Amino acid sequence: MTTKRIITMLLCLAILLVQLPAPAAAALPGEAGQTYETSFTGSEISLRGSSSQQQYFTVMKYWDVEQVTVNLHYQSSQLNEDTRSSVTLSLNGIPFYSFRPSRDSNGQQSLSITAPKGFLKEGSNTLSIQGSLRTDSGEYQLCSMDDEQDSWLHLFNTSNIAVRYTAKPITGGIEDFSARFSGMDTVREGQSLLAVPQKASGAELESATYALAGFAKGNTLNDRTILLLPYREDTAADKEAVVLVAMYDHLPDRIKKLVSTENDLSKYAVIELVNKESQPTLVVTSKDESLLIKAGRLLASRTLVSQLSQDRKVVSDATDVAEAAPPISTNITFTETGDKLTGPNHQEQTYFVSLPSNRSIADDGRISLDFRYAQNLDFNRSLVTVSINDTPIGSKKLTKELANGDVLNLNVPQSLNISGNFTVTVAFDLELASVLCTPNREQMPWAYISKESAMRLNTKDRTDLLLGNYPYPFLRDGIFNRLAVVLPQERDDYTYRSLGNLLNMLGQYAEGNTGDVHYYNDNATADNLKDNNIIAIGTYKNNKVIRDNNDKLFFKFSKDGSTLLSNEKLAIEQQYGAGIGTLQLLESPYESGRGLLAVTAVSSESNFIVSKLIGTEKDRWKVYGDGVVADKDGTVQAYRFKTISGAASSSLVSKALERTDVLGFVTAAVMIVALVIVSLLLLYRKHKKKRGDQA
Template structure:
């Protein structure tokens, strides 16, 4: 008995401080201090004067205590340390300079504190500017020869920025709950979740994936998923922000007493409540259609950010739709103009959002307006434009056009750009006798004017290949009449598979107006017509996969225990039971539609297949129309569909997509009509005149 009491007292002594800390954090007297780290990307710098930019995020509800930069780097062993230096800037303000350490070690490390006063809410820019010299000064030479071959500095991906902060207490508003829910720290630490009732009614799942799509798109953390889980104490343990979606009859008994109203027959209720100090946004209705509509509202981040109250009632008249995506449009590169300063190579990159199924069409143009300093060596200075790092045109700078230069170029057809892409404007600002003068920080300079414009014409990429993913599931930024067929038995792996699929699809979805319907595996063929089908599960627990086994590229054995060999891959019988596959085939229910089978011999391997479609970091491995993955991380992609013969472009289709050409054609037709009408009137007048003369 004494031994038991001793063990109990020791356990209590360990628990009490933790309970006290949790209580302090809950009552706001002593906010919990947290650390959030951002890993810098691996970057190589070269040249005498060089720079790069890295970005990290600070949420607007953080109270920043301190910021620490750990910079790991390598530099050329020829670097003249007394003549070379690196300057660090935050949001354009310098805060630290140092001379590189050159030695035999593979890596050098610098730890430096970043002034918290320079940090702003949102995206912060860390600039690393290097002045690198490897030439030994020669007193007999007035000017040193310049060479860039040996001047290099390598920033390693073990570098990181660590922000020490505490969080402001969450306010009692839907808007504030939303910013905490999608916050970088919340998602990165796995502290949020979207939950449906354990019964998993199709309307609940549909509303949940709409909400999840909008939240995943708004979250700044793209390499971590927001989990979709069944609502239970176990699945939500430790979560600090929960979106709970359920029909009113299926709503957890612990949540119902916290709601302000129960008359939800012809309304949906979105209300922020606290259950055991767990902030929960409850979305409920007795009407499945209104529950789905409320889920679409949560997907509309613009509307959600306007809700300062803790309750929102949705009825049949509530507007929740996001604006439609204009896939062929004029895109302004910069709202206010961008200035680049300093000699030699300087560049600015702009990121252009485009639905994954759209590619750049003929006659897309870039119009660039810019100006620059007059103190350049114009025999060597130029501007170059790159699309996804591929140069598409250059122009030599001149003193006559320094105050207002212009460049217009057509985007080449052979770039084969689809989905999001980048436009880089790179200036090479060369100075005369650069090796003999001391350049200033703001000299020379170039300025990209806000009139710079990208005329973007796009066309569909409608081939059923995973290269074009998320097509056919999304089209022009909206869900494309998707039907999700779930296995007969749902378990944690089923929800984890849905989590993976709809986190990435949500990042691509630009509107909340598409449709995703959920069915069990007994669904009739009529319900799958004119839909893009996602079939999840194994041969044994999903009838859709079982019925279409003969159409799959990787087929199951007659017992459905595992995959068998085909013309592309030899598969051992035991190995076939331990792999997951993604297979995009023509839908057997509607010509022109697709069926994506996310399948494996068990739920664990189905989930393994879905991990390949969970984020951009793995999507590059997915191409063709049949992909195999195993537990060892091996991924093999194959193309089974035959290569289609290239079709000539449709003249009428091209004209309809080109607004400028369409306008010109309309004007020409109107002129022709007017000319013909004038001729007809003249002929009639002439005939009448002759008739009178006779």
């Protein structure tokens, strides 16, 4: 082969290689192409006649948004008129797309719409879906009438809002990392890990508990938890964000080299962000156990963490990290600036009210709604209705005379039996007056809820030792309530994951970082556990506390611990009993008035399965009574065994002290009685003196 021919062949090969597509590069965490989908919440929803629905989604502050797509899957009534029915989408109150739903394919349709990025805002965003659905053509009638029962559009819950984004580089230090660690995209993909050493000490676990409580508070998902596991290469390898809580001597060598030692760690604790470019890791460490715990308490405070803009925070004995739980408010304001509702017919505004789960609404609660509305309504048919947790508690007819300033005062029925968080919904039916059956559209009807609207709320403790009141007694009024956690001496990953599930739920409800949590191995003495509320995680064989109190459990183990036994509530076959997990909440055998929660099974894997029931809000509704059984197939059975449960009832004096209205009345009454007594004494002295003068 000649040299010329070889050169020609090499040139052709080079040209061919240039034209071949380059191999796609592997996407690194945070690179373009990530998409977060928010499905439409709750059950499938419907629009009828002229009505609207709102869906909410979040844009994280560390997202660089590239595109927002609204994916609708719906079915339109077969009677809807294509040319007269319409649906309009608005983002944060700004309309951006309208369409006419078709009756083709039996009304089942799919539609994807790109929303303007400029309408987005950081944090919560609102997508409004306004329907104007008509069943008649209106061609041959002067007065056309629609039947709202026939004019509907059904939105399937497969509809979603998809946000495509790129994660921005970490520039905000510990605060920036914290937001990403608890971010809904990181948590949903299981990319957050809070790690401790394999054989973590009590101090390391206590510090990790406070830290996890703070991060769990920032987790907005109701079906995902932040993972708790020992730190190993296999557990941390694929995680995008890691928090490692450990004594300095227990840190892996490669992490130890990254932690600054400019401060004496026997006198300080350090919270330091390392590995920002590859795998961001927040290291919490010290050589002093009390300082390590203090650093964990700092991370439990969302307020303090939001102020840490640097990559490193040093904690000393003098560092103030205490954050008490906020007082339980008796006066709750619904809106800070006021809320406007526009459009005819039914319009709703919902407010979320947060309460500790162990408190319920007591008597004499009251809602005062201050509002105004348009004057072009049909006042014979327009009204406002207030509901709590979708249960109506009262309505009022709207009138033209009070349109510029109306008030609705309602008592909160104690029979609602509400505990923990609840919602208050204000619904307006804004019916338009008509002329010759043609709606008056000169002015869009509206209603406005003013910032003076408020709720006076009296609450009382729910002290029954029942799983429906969980996380009581382990949290009380937002802080850890003398919690003692008993773990096996030898712990596998399932044990840590079970503990992590429980701590995620406790963290969601924790408000302050000043409570007490202590960890013990299963050889803890009665003196260690006295005057504590106890969570014992483990099996009959590896947790002595569970083994010693087997006779007090509702679901008892066999003598060799190989299965759970039948009882008066449930017949248990031997093989089935070896595969189920249980949650059992009973009075502490170490002190009356305290609680013991046994998270127990024959295997630690079954423990993990049942612990998921009290790990997230999604499954918590399945848990009630004081004894719960769950198997690997997802079957959950809940029972109540105790006939009398809970701490002693509050005294009359303590109840009165919690009621500001009663306390004020009693104070006034005492003052009046005192004044009467003083007046009588003065009159008596005066009368006696006069009698003495006469003598």
